Amino acid sequence: MTTALSVVMLLVLSSLAGSKVAGIREWGQANALAIIALLLFASRGVLPDLLSIEVANALYLGTIALMYAGFRRHLGLPVPRGLLLGGALAALAGVVVFHHLAESLAMRVVSVSCYHAAVYFAIFATLRGRVDGRLRYPFAFTRSAALVLGIGHAVRGAFHAVEAYAPVSLLEPSTANLVFLAIGTLALPALTLGAVMMANARVISETAYAADHDHLTGAPSRRAFFAIAERELARAQRHAGGLGLLLVDADHFKRINDTYGHGVGDQVLRDLAERTREAIRKIDHFARLGGEEFAVLLPDAGLEAARAVAERLRAALDRSAAATPSGHGVTYTVSIGLAMLEEGDTFASLMARADAALYAAKAGGRNMVVCAEGTGLGYT
Numbered sequence: 602m603t604t605a606l607s608v609v610m611l612l613v614l615s616s617l618a619g620s621k622v623a624g625i626r627e628w629g630q631a632n633a634l635a636i637i638a639l640l641l642f643a644s645r646g647v648l649p650d651l652l653s654i655e656v657a658n659a660l661y662l663g664t665i666a667l668m669y670a671g672f673r674r675h676l677g678l679p680v681p682r683g684l685l686l687g688g689a690l691a692a693l694a695g696v697v698v699f700h701h702l703a704e705s706l707a708m709r710v711v712s713v714s715c716y717h718a719a720v721y722f723a724i725f726a727t728l729r730g731r732v733d734g735r736l737r738y739p740f741a742f743t744r745s746a747a748l749v750l751g752i753g754h755a756v757r758g759a760f761h762a763v764e765a766y767a768p769v770s771l772l773e774p775s776t777a778n779l780v781f782l783a784i785g786t787l788a789l790p791a792l793t794l795g796a797v798m799m800a801n802a803r804v805i806s807e808t809a810y811a812a813d814h815d816h817l818t819g820a821p822s823r824r825a826f827f828a829i830a831e832r833e834l835a836r837a838q839r840h841a842g843g844l845g846l847l848l849v850d851a852d853h854f855k856r857i858n859d860t861y862g863h864g865v866g867d868q869v870l871r872d873l874a875e876r877t878r879e880a881i882r883k884i885d886h887f888a889r890l891g892g893e894e895f896a897v898l899l900p901d902a903g904l905e906a907a908r909a910v911a912e913r914l915r916a917a918l919d920r921s922a923a924a925t926p927s928g929h930g931v932t933y934t935v936s937i938g939l940a941m942l943e944e945g946d947t948f949a950s951l952m953a954r955a956d957a958a959l960y961a962a963k964a965g966g967r968n969m970v971v972c973a974e975g976t977g978l979g980y981t
C-alpha cells in the first residue's frame with residue numbers, strides 16, 4: 602500500500618516539479634527511494650537478507666532524512682546533514698548488530714523507530730513557527746501529522762524496547778501491531794501530502810503576489826491599485842470624507858533611458874518608488890500604474906493636505922540622484938497631477954481629472970504639481 606501511495610505521491614510531486622518550489626526535489630527523491638526500499642522489504646525471503654533487511658532499512662532511513670531535508674529547504678533553513686547522516690548510520694548499525702550479532706527483531710525495530718521518531722519530532726519543531734493565510738492549514742496538517750507519527754514511533758520503540766510486545770513477525774495481526782503498521786504505512790504518504798499542500802499554497806501565494814505587485818519596484822500593480830481605489834472611493838463617499846489622487850510621472854524618462862541605458866532607467870524607477878514610499882503617510886496607497894507612471898491615493902485628506910503631500914513628494918524627488926551600477930548618480934524630476942474626489946465621481950472620472958492635471962504639469966514645464974479644479978468632498 603505504501604509503495605502504491607508513494608508512486609501516486611511521486612506523480613503528484615512531478616506536477617509541481619516545474620514550480621521551482623524549494624523542497625520538491627528532496628520530497629520526490631524520498632518517495633522514489635521509498636518505492637525501492639519498500640519493494641526490497643516486501644521481497645523478504647525471496648531476495649538475500651542483506652537486501653531485504655540492511656539495504657531496505659538503509660534506504661528507508663534515507664527516505665525519512667530526505668523528507669526532513671525537504672521541509673528545511675522549503676523554509677530556507679540549513680539542513681543538518683551531519684546529524685541526519687550520523688543518526689541514520691547509528692540506526693543502521695543497530696539493524697546490523699541485531700541481525701548478525703544478536704538476532705532480535707524487536708531491537709531492530711527499536712533502532713529504526715528511534716530515528717523515525719527523532720526525525721518526525723524534528724519536522725514538527727521545524728514547522729512550529731506562526732504562519733498566516735493560505736499556509737496555515739497545510740502547516741497545521743503537516744505539523745500534526747509529524748507529531749502523531751513521532752509519538753507513534755516513540756511508543757513503538759518503547760514497546761519493543763521493554764519487550765512488552767515482541768512480535769514474531771512485523772505482519773502479526775495483533776491490535777498493537779496493526780496500529781504500528783498503520784502508522785508506518787501512512788507516515789510517508791501523510792507527510793508527502795502535507796508537503797504537496799505546502800508547496801501548492803506557496804505557488805498560489807507567489808502567483809497572487811506577482812499579480813498584485815510590480816516586479817521591478819515591488820510596488821502594488823495597477824490591478825491591485827484599482828481594487829484598493831474602488832474600496833477607498835466607496836468608503837469616502839459613504840463618510841463624505843476626502844480622497845486625493847496623485848499621478849506621478851518621471852520627466853523626460855525616455856531621455857534617461859536613451860542616455861544611460863535601460864538598466865539605469867530601471868534603477869531610477871526603483872529609486873522613485875523607494876523615495877515615494879518614504880514621503881507618503883502610512884495610510885496612503887502607492888502603486889506603479891505602468892511605465893514611468895505611478896499613483897498615490899490619499900484617504901482622509903483635504904485639498905490642502907493632499908497638495909502638501911504632492912509638493913513634499915515633488916521636492917523629495919527633485920534632482921534626487923538614483924545610484925547607478927557605475928557609481929554615478931542620475932538625477933531626475935517628476936511632474937504630479939492632483940485631483941480630489943468630488944460629488945458623483947467614479948474612479949474613472951477622478952483618474953481622468955488627475956490625468957488632465959498631470960498633462961498640464963508637463964505642458965507647464967514639468968517638475969511641478971498641478972491641481973485639478975474643485976476642492977474635494979467633505980473639505981471646503
Ligand SMILES: Nc1nc2c(ncn2[C@@H]2O[C@H](COP(=O)(O)OP(=O)(O)OP(=O)(O)O)[C@@H](O)[C@H]2O)c(=O)[nH]1
Pocket residue numbers: 817850851852853854855856858862863864865866867870891892893963967
Ligand atoms: N528602463 C525602463 N524604461 C521604461 C520602463 N517602462 C517604460 N519605460 C520607458 O519609459 C519611456 C517613457 O517615455 P515617454 O512616454 O515618451 O515619456 P518621457 O520621456 O518621460 O516624457 P515626459 O513624460 O513627457 O516627460 C519610454 O522610453 C519607455 O520605453 C521600464 O520598466 N524600465
